[in-house]
Amino acid sequence: MALDAAAWDALLLSLRVASVAMFLSLPLALWIAWILARKEFRGKGLLSALVHLPLVLPPVVTGYLLLLAFGRNAPLGRLLESLGIGLAFHWTGAVLAAIIMGFPLMVRAMRLAIEAVDPKIEAAAATLGAPRVSVFARVTLPLILPGILAGAVMGFAKAMGEFGATITFVANIPGQTQTLPSAIWTALQVPGGENRALAMAALAGVVALVAVLVSEALARRVAKRISGAR
């Protein structure tokens, strides 16, 4: 069997990094998507550009900027390290890289969903006496849930596949920061490592397929519930 312990370690680390990154960025991504979809303010274009920057920058640049900002010699890195949150060369740094790389994709999906909601429906709920919190929770949220799910899956998928920023920021330490893409890359850098690389690539393919199937199923259920509720 070409899948050794190191391959499973790498898979588990990738799953952990991707899940933590997805859950941590969900609320913030939703908030930013909301602001971009609904609010008008000075600097909105700038905020949108900043959010999208990691999508356009080469990942290795994002990783390098992270290293400059959160390295052991950077003020921010030193501050966090003194608080016990080491980022450079830790799996937590891989989470940060995954959050930043996946964030634009999450925000885009959510923003589109929010923009698609007809404000008249919310207004109607409000005129019927529903408080604002309840309008959001019972009208808006169910309507944009498919968009939130799609964004979350995009963020998760991006985190599972992230390589350039991760290897630049947290290096490639087996059992510590070696994610599945890093492990596949490593196998390809060893003469005769093709079989290991292919086995792990198949593993990555299975994970990606399962993630997409699960999200499709969830989206269908949500869509059914919304249309049923009407």
Add this chain to the structure above:
Amino acid sequence: MSRIAVLFSLICVLAAPLRAGAETPVTVFAAASLRGALEEIAAAFPAPLSLAYGGSGTMARQVAAGAPADVVVLASSDWMDWLEGQGRLNATPQVVARNRLVLIAPEGAAPISEDEISERLGDSGRLAMGQREAVPAGVYAQQWMQQAGLWDSLQVRLAETDNVRAALALVARGDAPLGVVYASDAQAEPEVRVVLEISDETHDPITYPAAALTPEGAALVDFLLTDEAQAILADHGFRKADHGS
């Protein structure tokens, strides 16, 4: 009308060949650590050279997949053996340079012994080196640590990078207090200094084999072994091809 003219000229510019030289250059795929030396050798070589750099594994796989290289120079004899097994080489590989492994620290640090490495790393410092399996310099570094009995304590304190120059940069910037790189890398970076010379006996010989893939490439491999090219390599901190033999 004028918009179409602009568009047309733009397409012409984009479609023009990147290099308009009359002479076809000899294309070299080389290990990244050779960059400085090869650039100087290219200036001394009579024909124009086109130099592509990367990790030895990446270069070897690209050449095996049919990359248009005339010469390949790698930092690993394992990869050259692999490439030879793929049947892509036109001639037997020849060692054109050798290297040494050194322990480095940011400029201004004091020399240390092997026993003081853990102490120098402190509570949270990491030792930067090439990835232990993927990067030749990392493979040699692991062999040294195992031979010196340091591996068990150090393997959880590493920052393993995707190439040896990335490890060099981590030490130069102070993100890692120590690193293992080639002597030639240490010499190329003024922000670091060698704090410990690592014995050749502790790891496999570090050799740079070169091989021609085409008849045009054979002249360059021969040139790499001339006194002129060997002197340039020595200037850049490499050992000569015949060192120790």
